Amino acid sequence: MLLAIDAGNTNIVFALHDEDKIIHKWRISSADSRTADEYMVWLSQLLNFENLDASDITGAIIATVVPQTLFPLQLLCRRYFNCTALVVGEDDVNLNVNVKLPNPAEVGADRLVNAVAAHKRYGGAMVIIDFGTATTFDVIDEDGDYYGGVIAPGVNLSVEALSMAAAKLPRVAVEKPAKVIGDSTISAIQSGIFYGYLSMIEGMVERIRAEFNGPMKVLATGGLATLFNEASDVIELVDQELTTYGLFEIYWANQK
Template sequence: MLLAIDAGNTNVVFAVHDGTEWRGRWRIATRADRTSDEYAVWLLALFGHHGLPASAITQCAIGTVVPAALYSLRRLAREWFNCEPLIARAGSVEWGFDILVDRPKEVGADRLLNSLAAHHHYRGPLIVIDFGTATTFDVVGEGGAYVGGVIAPGINLSIEALHRAAARLPRIGIGRPQSVIGRDTVPAMQSGIYWGYVGLIEGLVARIRAEQGSTLKVIATGGLAPLFAEGTTVIQHTDPDITLDGLRLLAARNPAPIFRKTTLPDSLKNENE
């Protein structure tokens, strides 16, 4: 079985795939100082609850945009699952497509994983919108090449910024307002966030399509994808597992790294290799 680990700025998602289907998905808040033992205590308890023995894990693949979290996640794979993890990043693994940007190694692993899985399932040309800590738009060419994209502030970041910067504006939850014009402060803020981001989505998709000269399909992922898909017709598919599926496809494409059980010195604690 494959243990896929998607470490984002807000949460780390762990999932197990048995070759046919996902057997479980669990998430924990991202903390750079969390140790491999802390991950293991939490994760193995969930494994037990789902009847999954640790010995069933034969592969591990990690995608992270938080370099400081990589050390503990790598140690988790080595010490608790006896396997060397495959690390998803440009330049060190075979992606199966060209990365057509100026600095390929700077592209976040999640964006490449999304592109890999989206092209596999939906075929390009397409745009992947990921509603995460940042809202990203990634463009995949007809043959699967990663063309580039757009990074905008995430929805929750915008909500928090409004609350912190304006003394009289409260912290709000995100939801779809019944009308665009709000008749009180909270509905007005909710409208600005929700319909403002719908406008952002529609405007950027239109500009990307015009620049590419084709009608690209639009795939959305992330926890808020279904909510925003309700408010616009430009999103054609929502896929909550697209990043995890990218890890699965990447692990299938690349040979498993050779595992050598060793104790890493503390001097490597901040490694990013």
């Protein structure tokens, strides 16, 4: 089985692949100081629950946007799974994606992995919206090459910042309010967050399409993708497993 590790700013996702499908997926909060041994204590319990053992894992791949997590995750794979993990972004790992930017190294590993998966699974020119710690818009052309993108503060990050900066404003759940004009503090904040981000998404996609000057699909991923998809016709596809499948594709392409 293949262990795919996606280390983000908020969570680290561990996914097991077998026979071209995801069979288990777990997540743990990101922490710069966590050691390889701590990861294994946690992960071994989850493997045991599924009647699996460390010896069942025969390969691993890592994508991280938190540099401090890379060494302990690599050590985890070497020490406990007896394998050397492929690392997205290292010179010997081929993504089969041309990054059409002046400095390709600036693009986060997760964004490139999403580009690989989106082109492989859906094809064509595309805007990929990822609702993570940041809300990102990534553009790939019809050949699957990375064209550029947009980075905005994430939805939950904005909610947290608002409650921290304004003493009298509570932290609210991100959900679609019944109407745009709020009749209470909570509903007003929910409207500002939800409809504000919805307007940003729709407006940004319109601007990207106009600048790209060609037909484009719009694909969303991340925790809030379904919520915003239900409220707008601009999002055409939702794929919550996009990054994980991208890691899977990259691993096997490099084995070949």
